[in-house]
Amino acid sequence: MRIAIDAMGGDYAPQEIVKGAIEGAKREGIGIILVGQEDTIQKEMMRYDVSGLPIRVRNASEVILDGEPPIVALRQKPDASISVATQLVKRGEADAVISMGPTGTVMVSAMVTLGTLEGIKRPTAGGELLGFVPDTVIFDLGANVDCNPRELLSFAVIGCVVAKKMLHIANPTVALLSNGAEEGKGNHLVKGAYQLFKKSNLNFIGNVEGNDIPAGKANVVICDGFTGNVLIKFCEGLSRSIIERLKVTLDKRLSKTDIEAICEDLFTLTNIADVRGGGLVYGINGLVWIGHGRSKASQVAKSIRQVKLAVEANLVESLKLELTKIQELGGGV
Amino acid sequence: MRIAIDAMGGDYAPQEIVKGAIEGAKREGIGIILVGQEDTIQKEMMRYDVSGLPIRVRNASEVILDGEPPIVALRQKPDASISVATQLVKRGEADAVISMGPTGTVMVSAMVTLGTLEGIKRPTAGGELLGFVPDTVIFDLGANVDCNPRELLSFAVIGCVVAKKMLHIANPTVALLSNGAEEGKGNHLVKGAYQLFKKSNLNFIGNVEGNDIPAGKANVVICDGFTGNVLIKFCEGLSRSIIERLKVTLDKRLSKTDIEAICEDLFTLTNIADVRGGGLVYGINGLVWIGHGRSKASQVAKSIRQVKLAVEANLVESLKLELTKIQELGGGV
Numbered sequence: 180m181r182i183a184i185d186a187m188g189g190d191y192a193p194q195e196i197v198k199g200a201i202e203g204a205k206r207e208g209i210g211i212i213l214v215g216q217e218d219t220i221q222k223e224m225m226r227y228d229v230s231g232l233p234i235r236v237r238n239a240s241e242v243i244l245d246g247e248p249p250i251v252a253l254r255q256k257p258d259a260s261i262s263v264a265t266q267l268v269k270r271g272e273a274d275a276v277i278s279m280g281p282t283g284t285v286m287v288s289a290m291v292t293l294g295t296l297e298g299i300k301r302p303t304a305g306g307e308l309l310g311f312v313p314d315t316v317i318f319d320l321g322a323n324v325d326c327n328p329r330e331l332l333s334f335a336v337i338g339c340v341v342a343k344k345m346l347h348i349a350n351p352t353v354a355l356l357s358n359g360a361e362e363g364k365g366n367h368l369v370k371g372a373y374q375l376f377k378k379s380n381l382n383f384i385g386n387v388e389g390n391d392i393p394a395g396k397a398n399v400v401i402c403d404g405f406t407g408n409v410l411i412k413f414c415e416g417l418s419r420s421i422i423e424r425l426k427v428t429l430d431k432r433l434s435k436t437d438i439e440a441i442c443e444d445l446f447t448l449t450n451i452a453d454v455r456g457g458g459l460v461y462g463i464n465g466l467v468w469i470g471h472g473r474s475k476a477s478q479v480a481k482s483i484r485q486v487k488l489a490v491e492a493n494l495v496e497s498l499k500l501e502l503t504k505i506q507e508l509g510g511g512v
Numbered sequence: 513m514r515i516a517i518d519a520m521g522g523d524y525a526p527q528e529i530v531k532g533a534i535e536g537a538k539r540e541g542i543g544i545i546l547v548g549q550e551d552t553i554q555k556e557m558m559r560y561d562v563s564g565l566p567i568r569v570r571n572a573s574e575v576i577l578d579g580e581p582p583i584v585a586l587r588q589k590p591d592a593s594i595s596v597a598t599q600l601v602k603r604g605e606a607d608a609v610i611s612m613g614p615t616g617t618v619m620v621s622a623m624v625t626l627g628t629l630e631g632i633k634r635p636t637a638g639g640e641l642l643g644f645v646p647d648t649v650i651f652d653l654g655a656n657v658d659c660n661p662r663e664l665l666s667f668a669v670i671g672c673v674v675a676k677k678m679l680h681i682a683n684p685t686v687a688l689l690s691n692g693a694e695e696g697k698g699n700h701l702v703k704g705a706y707q708l709f710k711k712s713n714l715n716f717i718g719n720v721e722g723n724d725i726p727a728g729k730a731n732v733v734i735c736d737g738f739t740g741n742v743l744i745k746f747c748e749g750l751s752r753s754i755i756e757r758l759k760v761t762l763d764k765r766l767s768k769t770d771i772e773a774i775c776e777d778l779f780t781l782t783n784i785a786d787v788r789g790g791g792l793v794y795g796i797n798g799l800v801w802i803g804h805g806r807s808k809a810s811q812v813a814k815s816i817r818q819v820k821l822a823v824e825a826n827l828v829e830s831l832k833l834e835l836t837k838i839q840e841l842g843g844g845v
Binding site: 309311321324325356357358365366367369388389390391392393394402403404405406408409410411412413414415416417418419420421424425428429432433437441444445448449 | 642644654657658689690691698699700702721722723724725726727735736737738739741742743744745746747748749750751752753754757758761762765766770774777778781782
């Protein structure tokens with residue numbers, strides 16, 4: 180297995196990216212191709228003992244910076260590290276690509292170079308939202324703001340593959356996020372999707388409400404990316420407020436170390452994407468991980484771990500297969 | 513001031529309603545009209561010392577039960593307690609009505625008997641969401657699932673009146689809940705509303721994101737009722753999960769009493785509507801409080817307090833006035 184890493188993308192590139200890549204290569208025992216300005220990367224690598232590690236460098240002379248409009252930047256800089264890294268996946272020289280560069284640029288590069296899977300117009304982002312319910316994934320978390328029922332169905336298919344392949348749930352239950360449990364509850368979008376989901380081959384259990392997410396009522400919770408984005412950010416914000424409150428309330432009743440551990444525990448349980456440092460983009464004809472710009476070495480190494488699991492799970496091939504099944508059933512997405 | 517209370521509505525009616533009404537009358541020093549089956553109510557009242565209290569009973573022979581379809585039930589039972597109580601407001605014999613009966617029935621009764629304010633098609637529900645940010649109200653929290661930009665504008669007008677009159681904020685800031693702060697971010701609805709809000713006489717500060725709600729970035733946060741409903745229920749569920757986790761984590765490190773106090777504090781901060789036992793319906797030509805069916809006496813008394821404040825604030829007249837201003841500005845709702 181070989182993973183291409185955009186060594187130039189991210190707030191702490193190339194230092195932390197190189198460091199994390201080496202850490203990941205050691206820990207996971209997989210091949211890493213660091214893509215970017217060769218001299219700079221080699222100089223960074225000289226700071227570590229990489230003898231025997233399956234890491235090589237692939238030169239890419241240009242770098243796309245935060246703030247550059249993705250489409251223009253990708254056209255003007257054909258030798259940008261993110262483009263070169265993604266092309267390695269396209270040509271089969273790498274099994275996946277990881278970048279901590281600007282989200283929009285990584286996304287456009289993936290769509291242009293690798294294309295989307297049959298039946299998918301735009302990729303989706305999602306996954307676990309809360310550590311309280313490790314068997315629940317939620318899609319879409321912000322990539323698709325205005326959706327139609329068929330798009331929600333495609334998120335559900337993707338969510339099921341993720342639940343099966345990554346969380347090892349044999350027959351994941353699927354639900355629509357709504358404002359009431361009964362059929363007939365929901366906005367126009369949810370009502371339309373309900374009918375499509377009912378006819379599909381999904382293990383559809385109907386609508387769930389907001390409180391059913393932390394209760395783990397379904398393995399795959401589906402919503403439009405507007406609702407999902409508001410939810411994930413509200414979750415972050417609310418947990419932050421609660422943690423701040425606890426710091427005050429617990430002060431002088433417990434040791435500083437204990438308070439920190441309790442707060443850290445709650446933070447981890449409510450900020451999965453943040454702790455993990457990013458996530459896969461789904462619906463692309465290839466494995467692409469978009470990491471946070473602020474990722475440091477430890478998060479780069481964690482990303483490598485996640486991506487390795489996705490490669491081993493044969494995620495993209497499974498997605499292709501399941502999307503075909505849905506289309507055969509007449510629920511084309 | 514006189515408040516009509518539907519003595520027959522709610523899971524613990526009439527016992528807890530009567531008890532709470534007496535408590536409220538004593539504490540707030542305002543007139544209460546208990547509406548329902550006279551004999552039953554009188555029998556309940558005999559259990560308390562009500563001498564000198566400004567409480568009287570108004571007979572209504574029928575009761576609408578949970579599960580009865582509102583429109584049919586209201587037609588078939590013209591002498592239902594909720595109808596009679598609402599008519600007291602219509603005729604000016606009461607300043608407001610409180611019911612813990614079925615939400616749909618109370619809502620329909622209010623719309624049919626009192627009507628909506630000029631420019632309002634359907635009433636809205638909302639208010640404070642988090643005790644962390646007592647100067648923030650959010651509308652709509654579930655009454656209007658599919659909305660258009662003009663409806664969001666009417667929620668904003670209502671939210672501003674609530675912020676001014678109930679929270680005493682002189683010039684409340686208004687924001688649209690969106691998936692990004694910049695203009696141009698949002699789903700179709702938010703983008704459309706953004707343009708209307710910009711042209712209005714509101715103190716519009718643009719979009720806010722989910723994490724900005726607990727941060728208190730705006731006084732009045734506006735969203736469609738689908739998003740609002742998902743959010744308020746997610747908030748309840750997440751806080752419940754966090755509290756359960758804390759009970760385990762804090763066990764044996766702190767006393768049971770301390771743990772309970774900490775959990776109670778967090779519950780109160782994250783479940784305002786629940787703790788308060790219900791909320792006002794806005795956009796009705798009269799003051800209507802819909803309480804939770806499970807309300808007990810203490811919540812009935814709390815409802816009386818809230819309703820008294822709303823009567824004193826002259827809420828309905830202020831709403832009428834502000835809605836006219838928006839219409840004069842060409843932003844008719």
